[in-house]
Amino acid sequence: MTDVAHAADRRDLAWWVDRAVQILVLAGGLSAIVFIAGIFVFITREGAGFVFDRFDFREFFFSPRWTPTSSHNPTYGALALIAGTASVTGLAMVVSVPFSLGAAVYIGEFATGRVRETLKVLVELLAAIPSVVWGFIGLSIMNPLIIQIFDVPIGLNVLNSGIILGLMAAPIMTTIAEDALKAVPDTYREAAEAMGATRWQVTFKVVLPAARNGLVAATLLGVGRGFGETMAVLMASGHSINLPTSPFDSVRALTATIAAELGETAAGSDHYQALFTLGIFLFLVTFAINFAADVFVRGGQRKHRRRGRRPAASANP
Amino acid sequence: MFEATAQNRRNRKVEGLFRLLFLWMTCMLILPVALVLGVLIVRGGPAISWEFLFSPPTNGMTAGGILPALVGTVWLVVVALIASVPVGVAAALYLSEYAPDNRLTRAINLAIINLAGVPSIVHALFGVGAFVIFFRFGTSILAASLTLAVMTLPVVIVATRESLQTVPLAFREACWNMGATRWQTIRKIVLPNSISGILTGVILEVSRTSGETAPIMFTGAAFFLPFLPQGVLDQTMAMSLHLFVISTQVPDVPEHMPFGVALVLISMVLAMNGISIAFRVYLRGRKKW
Numbered sequence: 315m316t317d318v319a320h321a322a323d324r325r326d327l328a329w330w331v332d333r334a335v336q337i338l339v340l341a342g343g344l345s346a347i348v349f350i351a352g353i354f355v356f357i358t359r360e361g362a363g364f365v366f367d368r369f370d371f372r373e374f375f376f377s378p379r380w381t382p383t384s385s386h387n388p389t390y391g392a393l394a395l396i397a398g399t400a401s402v403t404g405l406a407m408v409v410s411v412p413f414s415l416g417a418a419v420y421i422g423e424f425a426t427g428r429v430r431e432t433l434k435v436l437v438e439l440l441a442a443i444p445s446v447v448w449g450f451i452g453l454s455i456m457n458p459l460i461i462q463i464f465d466v467p468i469g470l471n472v473l474n475s476g477i478i479l480g481l482m483a484a485p486i487m488t489t490i491a492e493d494a495l496k497a498v499p500d501t502y503r504e505a506a507e508a509m510g511a512t513r514w515q516v517t518f519k520v521v522l523p524a525a526r527n528g529l530v531a532a533t534l535l536g537v538g539r540g541f542g543e544t545m546a547v548l549m550a551s552g553h554s555i556n557l558p559t560s561p562f563d564s565v566r567a568l569t570a571t572i573a574a575e576l577g578e579t580a581a582g583s584d585h586y587q588a589l590f591t592l593g594i595f596l597f598l599v600t601f602a603i604n605f606a607a608d609v610f611v612r613g614g615q616r617k618h619r620r621r622g623r624r625p626a627a628s629a630n631p
Numbered sequence: 632m633f634e635a636t637a638q639n640r641r642n643r644k645v646e647g648l649f650r651l652l653f654l655w656m657t658c659m660l661i662l663p664v665a666l667v668l669g670v671l672i673v674r675g676g677p678a679i680s681w682e683f684l685f686s687p688p689t690n691g692m693t694a695g696g697i698l699p700a701l702v703g704t705v706w707l708v709v710v711a712l713i714a715s716v717p718v719g720v721a722a723a724l725y726l727s728e729y730a731p732d733n734r735l736t737r738a739i740n741l742a743i744i745n746l747a748g749v750p751s752i753v754h755a756l757f758g759v760g761a762f763v764i765f766f767r768f769g770t771s772i773l774a775a776s777l778t779l780a781v782m783t784l785p786v787v788i789v790a791t792r793e794s795l796q797t798v799p800l801a802f803r804e805a806c807w808n809m810g811a812t813r814w815q816t817i818r819k820i821v822l823p824n825s826i827s828g829i830l831t832g833v834i835l836e837v838s839r840t841s842g843e844t845a846p847i848m849f850t851g852a853a854f855f856l857p858f859l860p861q862g863v864l865d866q867t868m869a870m871s872l873h874l875f876v877i878s879t880q881v882p883d884v885p886e887h888m889p890f891g892v893a894l895v896l897i898s899m900v901l902a903m904n905g906i907s908i909a910f911r912v913y914l915r916g917r918k919k920w
Contacts, residue, residue, distance in 0.1 A: 342721025
């Protein structure tokens with residue numbers, strides 16, 4: 315009895331070190347929350363002056379006139395910038411979602427063994443190309459190509475940056491979509507195959523519907539990626555304020571505006587604070603997108619855990 | 632006994648068609664990597680020489696080399712690693728070895744997802760507001776590297792956590808049963824068995840960090856500096872920003888120069904990724920359990 319009590323109360327050096335480490339790693343974990351909160355606090359701190367004094371909801375969201383450098387009447391309408399970002403991201407998704415999901419189906423359901431590993435590695439390499447290099451490709455290769463093929467005066471436009479953005483967003487969509495397909499329990503596939511379904515029937519009628527939530531999450535993360543991309547859009551979209559009516563119009567994106575103008579503003583000026591306000595807007599939208607994607611991923615996982623569990627597989631964590 | 636019916640044959644044909652369609656889609660995603668690399672090698676290759684790599688730019692950046700940008704990128708990456716690896720590994724240790732399944736853990740995970748998802752230009756604004764202005768580091772390597780460190784923290788955390796979780800629970804249990812504390816178990820059993828996976832993550836972070844442009848534009852990277860940085864409070868040139876500058880901001884740059892810079896940058900990044908992937912494949916082959 316006394317021995318047990320003694321053992322339970324063994325607060326030697328190892329015990330104290332263990333406690334210290336526990337606190338240290340907890341601090342590490344909390345740092346992620348601290349940083350994300352810090353991002354919001356610090357960009358709000360810099361942009362607050364504009365948000366509270368100068369911010370006009372109607373002008374910001376419904377006026378396409380972004381003329382912050384005008385000396386007598388600066389206006390801060392972000393509509394054209396929002397339209398620019400939306401058109402480029404929209405085109406990127408049109409180009410990229412079918413290919414990314416198709417690639418995920420091929421890698422997850424059709425390819426096997428070495429082919430599958432190789433394809434995964436190659437998709438990963440696509441994600442590794444830096445955005446400034448993509449922008450440079452848009453500027454120096456796609457630009458003359460588009461001018462030549464479509465016979466338009468300028469090749470830096472929605473089409474150019476949309477294709478580039480699509481390629482940049484594809485890896486994350488493929489990876490997350492493939493995870494979603496992998497999360498569908500094999501019992502589903504086996505049941506369908508036992509009914510005589512072929513591989514593509516299994517994929518279309520069983521696996522894809524079951525993985526729907528994960529596929530939505532993948533698309534959302536792709537949208538978030540396109541929405542927040544900066545350098546490639548800055549270099550390939552033409553960077554002129556425009557409400558686009560065709561894919562051959564040059565546009566300007568929210569992110570690109572901040573990147574191009576922040577260097578020329580005086581800290582604390584209206585223009586400087588307006589750029590931070592754009593940053594707050596970007597932060598809130600991407601936060602919402604990521605949060606929604608997380609909810610969808612979670613929903614998908616829970617559904618399969620409830621319905622698809624097979625007793626024999628429980629040894630496999 | 633089983634003879635292929637018309638239905639079977641049709642099914643098989645459709646199956647083959649879909650297989651081809653999906654394969655084609657996959658190839659369309661992979662082809663651009665090869666194309667980009669090919670074009671950069673063909674058009675940037677002639678620019679590469681010892682002189683290009685190891686001499687400073689001259690003549691208003693229309694001639695000469697890229698030495699200050701190359702050295703600057705190394706500075707930025709090293710300082711960012713020093714800041715983010717300890718924090719990232721600690722966070723991963725907490726999530727993998729300590730965290731209970733509660734709200735706090737979910738909040739941490741959501742924060743990590745968001746850190747990875749916030750646009751790079753917003754990270755730049757954060758860097759300006761926090762490190763340049765609030766902490767008074769000025770536009771310096773320190774401010775730029777800390778911005779990069781916050782931005783790439785999720786890379787380290789996710790890779791490390793995955794690597795820690797490949798160590799079987801039975802290893803830990805065996806160690807606990809000998810009376811070891813949690814930390815003793817981590818130090819003697821978990822970390823030695825996962826250290827190579829953690830390294831893979833670190834290499835991947837080097838690759839990400841060296842290619843980023845937006846976060847360093849306003850926090851510490853300069854368009855042009857005739858000298859090399861002497862310490863963390865100096866500004867510096869960087870490869871990624873240098874590519875942006877000479878391809879958009881400087882007139883009359885001979886065409887081969889930006890292609891050369893792009894080729895060097897992408898070679899660095901892909902080499903790091905290649906090492907990381909090779910390392911992972913090697914580790915998987917060697918795994919004993």
